[in-house]
Amino acid sequence: MSLNSDSRIFIAGHRGMVGSAVVRALRAKGVEALLLRSRAELDLCDSVAVERFFAEEKPEMVIHSAARVGGIHANRTFPAEFIYENLSVAQNVIHSAWRQGCQRLLFLGSSCIYPREAPQPIPETALLTGPLEPTNEAYALAKIAGLEMCRHYRNQYGVCYHSAMPTNLYGPGDNYHPDHSHVIPGLLRRFHQAKHDGANSVVLWGTGRPRREFLHVDDLAAGLLTLLETEHPPDIANIGCGEDLPIRELAEVIADVVGFTGEIKTDPSMPDGTPRKLLDISRMRALGWSARISLVDGLRQTYAECLQNGRFEG
Ligand code: GFB
Numbered sequence: 536m537s538l539n540s541d542s543r544i545f546i547a548g549h550r551g552m553v554g555s556a557v558v559r560a561l562r563a564k565g566v567e568a569l570l571l572r573s574r575a576e577l578d579l580c581d582s583v584a585v586e587r588f589f590a591e592e593k594p595e596m597v598i599h600s601a602a603r604v605g606g607i608h609a610n611r612t613f614p615a616e617f618i619y620e621n622l623s624v625a626q627n628v629i630h631s632a633w634r635q636g637c638q639r640l641l642f643l644g645s646s647c648i649y650p651r652e653a654p655q656p657i658p659e660t661a662l663l664t665g666p667l668e669p670t671n672e673a674y675a676l677a678k679i680a681g682l683e684m685c686r687h688y689r690n691q692y693g694v695c696y697h698s699a700m701p702t703n704l705y706g707p708g709d710n711y712h713p714d715h716s717h718v719i720p721g722l723l724r725r726f727h728q729a730k731h732d733g734a735n736s737v738v739l740w741g742t743g744r745p746r747r748e749f750l751h752v753d754d755l756a757a758g759l760l761t762l763l764e765t766e767h768p769p770d771i772a773n774i775g776c777g778e779d780l781p782i783r784e785l786a787e788v789i790a791d792v793v794g795f796t797g798e799i800k801t802d803p804s805m806p807d808g809t810p811r812k813l814l815d816i817s818r819m820r821a822l823g824w825s826a827r828i829s830l831v832d833g834l835r836q837t838y839a840e841c842l843q844n845g846r847f848e849g
Pocket residue numbers: 605606607608610645646647670671674675702703704715716717718719721722725738739740741742745747782805806807808809
């Protein structure tokens with residue numbers, strides 16, 4: 536399928552980090568007929584409102600990037616909200632898209648849908664082969680339901696509904712909440728504050744030993760467009776950079792980017808989460824996509840964006 540300048544594409548969650556990166560990538564390609572609705576304009580948890588929107592606007596294509604997301608602490612603190620909101624938006628958007636004749640939908644999942652003890656790097660075939668990581672089980676179950684809905688609607692009705700499974704993301708527009716953010720925004724904030732206050736040390740949650748793979752959100756957006764331009768995409772495609780590193784090493788890189796020279800300590804009373812979740816990205820490589828933004832460059836650019844936009848204020 537080609538993306539034309541007048542393709543009517545609904546980007547669910549266009550104000551989030553992923554959705555806004557997708558809008559930038561589509562506009563850079565000259566696609567202007569985007570259907571965008573803020574949460575105040577359209578509550579995706581409201582099935583009646585979602586159905587009305589699809590009936591009136593008849594999108595040709597949907598990129599489903601709307602989700603309640605957060606880091607390890609937010610996930611374990613608010614599992615009820617994570618499962619309810621993510622299940623609701625997934626089922627409302629997918630079902631109304633199908634009812635109103637939309638033929639193409641790309642659903643965003645997450646690498647945490649795979650079993651905690653999955654083989655590394657994790658192939659898409661590892662889905663539903665073992666127990667999930669407890670800290671993000673509620674979120675993962677909602678995402679698994681969404682991508683399985685896409686697979687079943689595709690098989691039963693012949694619509695091209697498929698899913699992308701991104702690794703841990705970062706970049707402009709992230710959430711910098713001190714407790715509820717993911718590790719990169721959380722540490723950018725903490726190292727920045729420590730430098731500003733002249734503190735001697737910064738504390739990492741957990742042991743610092745878990746390994747994570749990080750992808751800049753602009754690389755993800757390019758991968759999503761690659762999938763949308765593929766006529767027969769796989770049901771699920773992992774999207775990552777192909778390399779991971781321990782959280783301790785990530786912290787050293789962030790300290791360097793921010794210019795913090797003090798000590799880095801750990802707090803093992805906080806959760807580590809899954810020990811490792813490096814994705815097998817062979818399917819995306821076979822489609823000709825690979826990540827372009829190195830972690831150091833991406834972190835430098837993200838930190839500059841934080842300073843420019845006052846992300847650590849308040
Ligand atoms: O980014 P993060 O919250 O996500 O944490 P997950 C990654 C690792 O960094 C964990 C450690 O081992 C954390 O203990 N960490 C160290 C910190 N310091 C910090 C800090 O200041 N803030 C945070 N947030 N972490 C999430 C899932 O898991 O990954 C979501 O809970 C989602 O469902 C997302 O899938 C991609 O990789 O552990």
